[in-house]
Amino acid sequence: xxxxxxLQNVDQDQVHPEYATGFSxxxxxxxxxxxxxxPWRGSDESYTYVLVKPGVSPPHLGKGEEIITIxxxxxxxxxxxxxxxxxxxxxxxxxxxxxxxxxxxxxxxMNLIQEGKVIDVSGGGSGMATGINLETLIDLNPDLVMTYAxxxxxxxxxxxxxxxxxxxxxxxxxxxxxxxxxxxxxxxISVFFNREKEANAYFEKIKNEYQSLEKSVHFLNGTNxxxxxxxxxxxxxxxxxxQSYVAELLRDAGADYLWSDDTTTGSIPLDFEIVYxxxxxxxxxxxxxxxxxxxxxxxxxxxxxxxxAVKSKKIYNNNARVNAGGGNDYWESGVAHPETVLKDLIKIxxxxxxxxxxxxxxxxxx
Numbered sequence: 001x002x003x004x005x006x007l008q009n010v011d012q013d014q015v016h017p018e019y020a021t022g023f024s025x026x027x028x029x030x031x032x033x034x035x036x037x038x039p040w041r042g043s044d045e046s047y048t049y050v051l052v053k054p055g056v057s058p059p060h061l062g063k064g065e066e067i068i069t070i071x072x073x074x075x076x077x078x079x080x081x082x083x084x085x086x087x088x089x090x091x092x093x094x095x096x097x098x099x100x101x102x103x104x105x106x107x108x109x110m111n112l113i114q115e116g117k118v119i120d121v122s123g124g125g126s127g128m129a130t131g132i133n134l135e136t137l138i139d140l141n142p143d144l145v146m147t148y149a150x151x152x153x154x155x156x157x158x159x160x161x162x163x164x165x166x167x168x169x170x171x172x173x174x175x176x177x178x179x180x181x182x183x184x185x186x187x188x189i190s191v192f193f194n195r196e197k198e199a200n201a202y203f204e205k206i207k208n209e210y211q212s213l214e215k216s217v218h219f220l221n222g223t224n225x226x227x228x229x230x231x232x233x234x235x236x237x238x239x240x241x242x243q244s245y246v247a248e249l250l251r252d253a254g255a256d257y258l259w260s261d262d263t264t265t266g267s268i269p270l271d272f273e274i275v276y277x278x279x280x281x282x283x284x285x286x287x288x289x290x291x292x293x294x295x296x297x298x299x300x301x302x303x304x305x306x307x308x309a310v311k312s313k314k315i316y317n318n319n320a321r322v323n324a325g326g327g328n329d330y331w332e333s334g335v336a337h338p339e340t341v342l343k344d345l346i347k348i349x350x351x352x353x354x355x356x357x358x359x360x361x362x363x364x365x366x
Contacts, residue, residue: 013196015187018207019180022172023188031059032070034191039170040151041266047170051191068167069143071193076121076140078132078147078157080327081173083109084336085186088202089195096140097121099132103327132157134164144192146171177245177265179252179338180207186336209339210252213346216353217254224256225283225349228275228309230267232301233289237275238267246287249338253345258282272303284348285309286362287318294365313366316348320363330361 014027022038032051039047048065052058058067076097077083083106086092092108101113101120112118119140123133137145145168149156161168169192173185183206190199227250229240240246241264242257250257258278262268279285285307291297294315298304309315321329334341344362347354 013200015190015196015199017181017184017187019178020173020176020184020187021181022175023185025187025191028059030056032191033065034169034188036170036172036188038175039172040149041175043151049169066167068169068192070191071195072144074141074143075192076137076142076145078121078145079171080104080106080332081335082146082171082189084333085189088186088336089190089193089198091193091195093117094193096142097137100325100327102325103323104325105321105323105327105329105332134160137161137166138164143167144169146189146192148172148174173335177243177248179245179249179341180210182245183336183338206337206339210342213339213342213354214252217252217346217350220254220350224254226258226281227255227284227286227349228258228279228282229285229287231287231289231291231297232272232275235272237270237272239270239275241265241268249342249345250286253342253349255284255345255349272301276303276306279309280306281308283309283312283314285315286348288315288365289317290319291317291365292319292363297365313364315365316359316362317365318361320359320361334361 015025017023022036024035026033034049034051036047039045049068050058050061050065051068051070054069073094074096075094077095078099080103083104086095087108092112095109095112095118097119098104099122104110104113109118119136121132121137123131145161145166147157147168147170149158149170153159158168158170171185171188173182176182184203186203187199190196229246230238239259242260242262243265247257247260251260259268288297291300294313304310318330319328340360343354343357344359347357347359348362
């Protein structure tokens with residue numbers, strides 16, 4: 001790339017990931033280069049974006065590099081997990097479109113939706129490629145669309161948006177298995193709005209709180225409670241892998257996750273009998289699908305009543321904050337607040353450590 005001597009620094013504040021492994025940011029005289037290195041599971045591709053101010057001459061581009069004009073003033077988010085970061089960064093008013101407005105939980109965004117200032121760009125399909133209304137999206141004239149990808153062309157939206165000439169970037173936050181690494185993608189979002197200072201301040205705060213909570217359970221002398229997660233759905237029990245985001249949270253909360261020795265980062269498809277053999281005497285059962293009550297859970301499968309965790313009523317679900325449209329805030333603001341999710345889990349496993357904390361994302365199934 002060729003730097004233009006007339007270009008000025010895009011921003012004096014810089015971000016550099018500490019825990020996130022899927023992106024990097026380079027700062028040059030007058031422009032930034034952002035690279036997403038793990039856009040989806042199993043991918044060996046990377047995506048590079050060159051960020052410049054309006055009206056300035058962009059540097060010479062390398063193969064596959066795309067120009068993005070910053071700061072974004074007409075932003076469209078195709079995932080709800082990016083929304084909680086907008087008020088933190090002070091850029092909520094830049095948002096012009098989202099998908100599935102009825103499932104949005106972030107209050108500041110809900111207000112804009114109700115005022116008609118944020119439009120639903122959902123389409124009729126189930127995949128991201130068919131799940132957006134391209135005509136509505138084009139009418140919004142966005143200068144930045146942020147989405148995720150799976151590597152399946154029939155499902156992903158970004159090829160279709162690129163073909164239509166819409167500036168689109170991939171956010172791969174969901175690929176991170178470290179809770180702090182996932183939350184650190186606030187830094188990725190911030191570079192498109194020149195809000196690095198705000199991102200650094202926010203991440204430093206939650207990182208310190210998360211690490212303080214994590215240390216508080218390391219000094220426990222007793223045996224950690226055993227736990228398993230998820231539920232049997234249509235004949236398959238998708239247990240969280242031992243190297244997954246959920247498993248990492250359970251470890252940090254001082255629990256003995258029964259599948260912690262597994263090396264999978266995603267989920268493991270299991271038969272009910274395998275889960276029962278290993279988990280029948282476990283102390284706790286977490287995240288059992290959508291059930292709001294113990295009775296509702298037992299109505300799904302009578303065999304659940306044989307688990308010790310059911311008999312002792314030590315079952316907690318991560319659906320304490322679900323709106324009328326079915327949006328679960330655990331998967332929205334919970335991603336930006338791993339310190340609060342961890343505090344919930346410590347409250348469940350070791351309540352004496354955080355005795356004054358009330359559960360935020362979790363509910364006790366009674």
